[in-house]
Amino acid sequence: MVDRRQVVAYRVRAQQLDRDEGGSLADTAVLDIGVQNTGPDGARWALAVRGVDVTALSDADVVLLWTVRGAPHLYRRADVGQVVAAVEPFSDADAGKRIYDASKPLKAAGIGNLAALDEVAAGMRTIVTAPTVKGDVSGRLATMLPEPYLRFCRPCDATHLYEMPFRLAAARAGLELQLDTSPPVLRRITGFRRVSAPGDRFDLVRAYLRLLGPATPKQVADYLDAPVKDVKARWPDDVVDVTVDGETRSLLAADEEALTSAEVSATRLLGPFDLFLQAKDRATLAPDAAHVKELWPVLGRPGAVLVDGEIIGTWRPRKSGKTFTVAVQPWRRLSAGTRDAITAQAERLATHRCATLTDVDFAD
Numbered sequence: 001m002v003d004r005r006q007v008v009a010y011r012v013r014a015q016q017l018d019r020d021e022g023g024s025l026a027d028t029a030v031l032d033i034g035v036q037n038t039g040p041d042g043a044r045w046a047l048a049v050r051g052v053d054v055t056a057l058s059d060a061d062v063v064l065l066w067t068v069r070g071a072p073h074l075y076r077r078a079d080v081g082q083v084v085a086a087v088e089p090f091s092d093a094d095a096g097k098r099i100y101d102a103s104k105p106l107k108a109a110g111i112g113n114l115a116a117l118d119e120v121a122a123g124m125r126t127i128v129t130a131p132t133v134k135g136d137v138s139g140r141l142a143t144m145l146p147e148p149y150l151r152f153c154r155p156c157d158a159t160h161l162y163e164m165p166f167r168l169a170a171a172r173a174g175l176e177l178q179l180d181t182s183p184p185v186l187r188r189i190t191g192f193r194r195v196s197a198p199g200d201r202f203d204l205v206r207a208y209l210r211l212l213g214p215a216t217p218k219q220v221a222d223y224l225d226a227p228v229k230d231v232k233a234r235w236p237d238d239v240v241d242v243t244v245d246g247e248t249r250s251l252l253a254a255d256e257e258a259l260t261s262a263e264v265s266a267t268r269l270l271g272p273f274d275l276f277l278q279a280k281d282r283a284t285l286a287p288d289a290a291h292v293k294e295l296w297p298v299l300g301r302p303g304a305v306l307v308d309g310e311i312i313g314t315w316r317p318r319k320s321g322k323t324f325t326v327a328v329q330p331w332r333r334l335s336a337g338t339r340d341a342i343t344a345q346a347e348r349l350a351t352h353r354c355a356t357l358t359d360v361d362f363a364d
Contacts, residue, residue: 001243002259004284007214009309010259014211015276016050017306018266023051025061025076030275033207034073034083037064040353041271041303041317043074048352049268049345063189064177066167068204069225070098071273072177072184079202080189084171086198089114090230095168098225102151102162109148116149120165121173124186128175131187138166205234206252212279214242214249214259219280244284264309267341269326269349272301285311291331305330307338317349324355328362 012018015030025031028050037043043064044054063077067087075083089095095113096103106116120141127140141161142150153160170177174192178185200206208220221231239250242259251259270276277295279285286292295304295314302314305328313330326346334342343360350357 002214004245004287005309006259007244007284009264010255011212011276011279012264012266012306012309013258014213014255017268017270017276018264019051020266021051021053023047023053025052028052029211031074031076031079032201033204033211033275034065034067034075034087035275036068036273036278037072037074038273039271041349042273045271045349045352046274047074048348049270049274054352059179062179064179065171066177067171068223070164070167080176081193081195082198082202084174084192085195086202086204087171089117089168090226090234094226094230097227098168099162099164102149102165105148109146111148117165117169117172119145120149120161120169124166124169124175125173125188128173128186128188131178131185134184134186137186141166203234205231206236209236209239209250209252210255211275213255214244214251215279215281216247216249219249222280223278266306266308267338267345268306269315269342269345270304270306272303274304276306277304288331294329302329305342307341312338315346317353319353319355322356323358324350324353325359325361326350326357328360330362330364333364334362 016023016028028047030046030050035043035046044057048054061077062074063080064072064074065083067073067083089098092113095117099113103113106113123141123144124137127137138160142159145161149161149165150159151162170186174189175186176189178187204224205220208223209215217231217235218228221228224231236252238253240253240256241248242251277285282292282296286295295302295311302316304311305313305315312332313328315329316327318325318327326349328342339362346360347357
């Protein structure tokens with residue numbers, strides 16, 4: 001039996017959040033599962049708080065793809081073939097779940113979900129022969145594909161392809177997102193070669209257990225937006241069961257010793273979509289229901305303040321012109337030393353954003 005503090009400390013170490021510097025892309029574990037790039041404190045900041053120097057990061061080193069849950073994730077460019085294989089839906093039913101409401105008209109028309117993704121991917125590959133803005137790709141696809149693939153968008157007063165098939169088909173088509181483009185620009189992945197199956201390192205079920213374990217099949221399925229049945233069918237054999245707060249979960253056997261011996265000491269400001277916060281057992285990270293609600297609202301997520309393996313509050317950036325402040329909402333009384341450590345991390349964030357920190361506002 002292990003308690004939630006051991007679980008959280010294990011994840012801090014597994015995700016290298018206790019590493020201050022000296023990290024490289026090659027040895028940064030979260031790049032195996034993908035680093036979500038949402039918002040100004042997205043993938044680059046997630047790598048920076050894991051000790052990676054991102055000042056010289058370029059698209060020669062990394063590739064940005066729409067993958068898990070249709071969100072943009074950053075990976076090592078050298079791994080792109082394995083990654084695309086790893087993020088493929090496990091089955092037609094899985095593909096249907098991942099594309100949400102887009103599956104209903106396809107089913108009515110007798111079109112399989114995987115076949116539909118292949119059709120969309122083929123169209124995208126034909127269109128994107130040079131870097132192309134997302135809207136232009138979508139507009140051209142709408143003229144190429146039949147009605148079951150399309151929906152009417154009231155805000156745009158136009159007919160578009162359903163969003164999730166569009167996103168999930170892009171990597172299938174060998175397309176990446178050009179870094180730092182808004183609206184997104186798609187382009188072909190140079191030298192792209194698909195592989196039939198990913199190695200264990202990139203298998204998403206194993207990666208979740210390694211970085212966000214111990215976990216249940218349902219928690220992994222919720223992370224992937226996949227059916228629990230498909231996740232159970234791919235559950236690794238080399239796992240051990242552990243009891244966490246009365247619940248039986250699984251962990252890769254190779255990580256059992258690390259779970260029971262984990263101790264961490266570090267202060268970090270995690271971005272709102274950092275992998276650490278993507279775990280589907282939110283009560284493990286924040287046992288107070290009010291804190292769960294504060295940390296994961298429906299809209300406008302804050303970041304999390306992580307101190308010595310515990311989330312102890314939330315933070316939000318405030319930038320106006322040359323003024324940059326960090327507003328911290330603590331969940332407990334903070335010592336002077338903890339405040340200093342948080343302020344040091346806020347300074348680090350400001351430097352990362354090429355700004356000068358004006359103030360750290362602790363809401364006591």
